[in-house]
Amino acid sequence: MDRTLRSILLLLCLGIAPMEGQQQPADPPDSLRSYEVDEMVVTGTRTLKRIIDIPYSVERISNVDYRYERKNSVSDVLSGTPGLFFQNRYGNHDVRISIRGFGSRSNSGIRGVRILLDDIPESEPDGQTRIEAIDFHSVGRIEIVKGNASSLYTNAPGGVINFINDIDFTESHIILFNDIASYSEEQFGLLANTSIGLPSKVSSHNNGFKLAVKGDGYKFLTTYTNHTSDGYRPHSNDHWDIVNSVYETHPNEHAKLTLLLYFVDGRINLPGSLTQQQYDNDPFMGNPRDVGRDAMRVSKKGRLGIRYNTVFGEAQNNELELTGYGTIKYFERTAATYRFINRNGIGGTGRWIHKNELFGVPVEFSAGADLFHQYGPIEEYQNYSGVKGEPIDLLTDETIDNVGTYFTATVSVIPERMDVLVTGRHDRVVFDQVDRNLGIRDARREFAEFTPKVSLNYKLTPVIAVYGSYGYSFDSPAGNELENYPLSSNYPKLINPDLRPQYSRNTEIGIKGTVMNHGEWFPQSRFELVMFNSRIRDEIVPFAIGTDIFYRNAAETDRTGIEAGVSTSIVQGLSAKLSYTFSDFTYTSYAARTLSLTGSVVNESDFSGNEVPSVPKHNMSGSLSYQTMLTDNITGFARTSVNYISGMYVNDANAARSGDYSLLGVSAGTDIVLDRMNILISGGINNILDRRHVAFININSDDRKDYYEAGEPRNYFFSINLGYTL
Numbered sequence: 001m002d003r004t005l006r007s008i009l010l011l012l013c014l015g016i017a018p019m020e021g022q023q024q025p026a027d028p029p030d031s032l033r034s035y036e037v038d039e040m041v042v043t044g045t046r047t048l049k050r051i052i053d054i055p056y057s058v059e060r061i062s063n064v065d066y067r068y069e070r071k072n073s074v075s076d077v078l079s080g081t082p083g084l085f086f087q088n089r090y091g092n093h094d095v096r097i098s099i100r101g102f103g104s105r106s107n108s109g110i111r112g113v114r115i116l117l118d119d120i121p122e123s124e125p126d127g128q129t130r131i132e133a134i135d136f137h138s139v140g141r142i143e144i145v146k147g148n149a150s151s152l153y154t155n156a157p158g159g160v161i162n163f164i165n166d167i168d169f170t171e172s173h174i175i176l177f178n179d180i181a182s183y184s185e186e187q188f189g190l191l192a193n194t195s196i197g198l199p200s201k202v203s204s205h206n207n208g209f210k211l212a213v214k215g216d217g218y219k220f221l222t223t224y225t226n227h228t229s230d231g232y233r234p235h236s237n238d239h240w241d242i243v244n245s246v247y248e249t250h251p252n253e254h255a256k257l258t259l260l261l262y263f264v265d266g267r268i269n270l271p272g273s274l275t276q277q278q279y280d281n282d283p284f285m286g287n288p289r290d291v292g293r294d295a296m297r298v299s300k301k302g303r304l305g306i307r308y309n310t311v312f313g314e315a316q317n318n319e320l321e322l323t324g325y326g327t328i329k330y331f332e333r334t335a336a337t338y339r340f341i342n343r344n345g346i347g348g349t350g351r352w353i354h355k356n357e358l359f360g361v362p363v364e365f366s367a368g369a370d371l372f373h374q375y376g377p378i379e380e381y382q383n384y385s386g387v388k389g390e391p392i393d394l395l396t397d398e399t400i401d402n403v404g405t406y407f408t409a410t411v412s413v414i415p416e417r418m419d420v421l422v423t424g425r426h427d428r429v430v431f432d433q434v435d436r437n438l439g440i441r442d443a444r445r446e447f448a449e450f451t452p453k454v455s456l457n458y459k460l461t462p463v464i465a466v467y468g469s470y471g472y473s474f475d476s477p478a479g480n481e482l483e484n485y486p487l488s489s490n491y492p493k494l495i496n497p498d499l500r501p502q503y504s505r506n507t508e509i510g511i512k513g514t515v516m517n518h519g520e521w522f523p524q525s526r527f528e529l530v531m532f533n534s535r536i537r538d539e540i541v542p543f544a545i546g547t548d549i550f551y552r553n554a555a556e557t558d559r560t561g562i563e564a565g566v567s568t569s570i571v572q573g574l575s576a577k578l579s580y581t582f583s584d585f586t587y588t589s590y591a592a593r594t595l596s597l598t599g600s601v602v603n604e605s606d607f608s609g610n611e612v613p614s615v616p617k618h619n620m621s622g623s624l625s626y627q628t629m630l631t632d633n634i635t636g637f638a639r640t641s642v643n644y645i646s647g648m649y650v651n652d653a654n655a656a657r658s659g660d661y662s663l664l665g666v667s668a669g670t671d672i673v674l675d676r677m678n679i680l681i682s683g684g685i686n687n688i689l690d691r692r693h694v695a696f697i698n699i700n701s702d703d704r705k706d707y708y709e710a711g712e713p714r715n716y717f718f719s720i721n722l723g724y725t726l
Contacts, residue, residue: 043143043162055455055467057530059144068669068682070717071136080621082563082579083146087696102158104614114156125372125402127155128478133264138223138244140166148506150473151423151453154404157473167246169212172726179206181717183232204229218249233271234286240266255310263302270295273698273706283710294386298332319353338383347372362412375399395436403428424452429476433494443495449474464513475502481551500538508532525568534559544703555589581619585612610654614697618646635671650707651700661693678723690714
């Protein structure tokens, strides 16, 4: 508890620390522009609305908020958002994202949180997500819905994150960017090449360009990024090539046509998780088992989408949007076996929005549908130290279908004051696996559910609102979670017949808004306070049999929490951001079996009353940033931040717990404008105190007990962007 109190005091001191003797900029800092009261987002209700009018907890983050920061991982740009928790395993390619505990169960990829790129799902039809295609040099803004969004999106009990490429530019331009980073001298044993002790080795770099062209009636954006990293553990190097493109044109004054394309190709080596003894001896060592297997992932994936928007009707009160897309995906993975996965997909979304009055009261109604069909073979071979064995052990044709329909209805009971929003969605998720080897293991499962939600938003003032909601969520198992195991009721079929979907009842109440002050101090402050509760039935949790991970249902879980955040301009040029998330998540009823390598029952355990693993009870962050005009064409920026994470249990039995940790970082930069030329230079240090900490927990690895993966040691980054307005 002493560490918690010290961290709270540090955050408070950080938030009120004065800075004197600095020039004042003519305009408010860019870091505040994304918090204006007229922010418009689509993700929150699948219709365009201001944040203050949405009865959910919603954030919108602009790329100006992180333009001076490192951009290797989603946690680099979204850290400090209340309610979000990130566990970085291998950069941006196997990060665990959880919102209110949803998503914490995954030991690979993202679950329970819907991920979109330009409003098109990056999540696969079963809800599993990998985010290699997200390039933060290309992203213009990020919309986040925190909490149950199952009445609008499939498999989204935790919320939705929508990454939107930067197509809202006003002038043609080109940017060449070069980001480099290195880890601490202590970690690598390097000699310094400067008097300030910077390490001489570059451990990672991002190089590429961003081209934006604005013509007569069209816009075109394309970015290319080459990423290469040595990693900070043996056998953790990776490299990626990422292309994102958007073309937007207007066939007429009421219509818009958009083409969206991406392709990503790369490989990452996996060092594996460590036991407590291995972690204590050397937290950065590679697990000999995974290194010996040459554990790695190769990913090649692409997507082409086309979208048509139009408004129509005498009063232009109808909007229609149609989107179609195709995907190609190739995965190569080595672990206990050598596996190849090919997946092709075709999908589409459509929505209709109608605005009118009913008995003199403003109403808005929308209806939509999402379809995603994905199919392809899975090949599995023996893995001999990273070499594919022969012959083939398993050949499976896998098909996953998701069809969902939804509606929303907003009634302005008191115009411009109180809105009632009713939403509902029906989802049908189908898994079909055909065994091409033996032909006797074919299996099929189907999950379907309707999830309603009702919400209310009441404005105390035009810029301050209270809101509340109650709704149900439905989260079907992902494909890899349905892998069968020896003690199921229908082994050796390919699909586990006993694993059930996860259901929850979700309640939240909150207040949010903006406080304006015409004086010199605190001219603008944005705040939000949310209390939530989720009662989950049949929560899906991982468990281990030997080296294999399977999934089962815990009976009931109760999650209660608080999210609080404030972003304020202390004085012109100086701003602070504070956030705190409290999570009290416990199993209220959970009887579990521990199984041996032979499949026999070793122990019957009652985990009722235990805390849910891999979720910190306290998650706090704070930052203080300063921006000023050094000259008429040079802007200076400086920022310091701290993040505190309390310890987390590593398994359902609560038998072991990771330690608390606090991470301190600093960054600084300058933005130079010379006629049409723009030069942005920035750099910083993360984990300044070089704290050893567990950044990822391999949940319920109870047989091997390799729960721990170390977070990044002290690391330095430097970036230079050269821009030219065409």
